[in-house]
Amino acid sequence: MVSDNVMKTIEEIESQISQDTRYIELVTTVEYLIGLVVDDKKETFRKALNDAENVEDVKEVLNAIKLQIGSQGAKKYLGI
Numbered sequence: 778m779v780s781d782n783v784m785k786t787i788e789e790i791e792s793q794i795s796q797d798t799r800y801i802e803l804v805t806t807v808e809y810l811i812g813l814v815v816d817d818k819k820e821t822f823r824k825a826l827n828d829a830e831n832v833e834d835v836k837e838v839l840n841a842i843k844l845q846i847g848s849q850g851a852k853k854y855l856g857i
Contacts, residue, residue: 796832803835810842815849 779787804826811822822842829835851857 800832800835803832803839804829807835807839807842810839810846814842814845818845 807822807826811819811826814822822838822845825838825841826835829838
């Protein structure tokens with residue numbers, strides 16, 4: 778049987794891997810969505826993503842990109 782110390786260490790490693798996986802998924806999503814942003818705003822979002830320090834920061838960048846893409850769609854739809 779595995780000792781409690783070993784199990785605790787394994788659980789901590791698995792938790793860290795899970796957090797890293799979520800971060801990687803979010804960053805990949807944001808990078809993809811940056812490709813959908815108008816050219817003059819792309820660099821701004823890339824800089825924000827590069828400055829992000831944690832998952833919460835990346836989520837904020839993601840929310841801003843969603844607003845930008847929504848705005849672009851509305852402008853296109855309304856002919857503005």
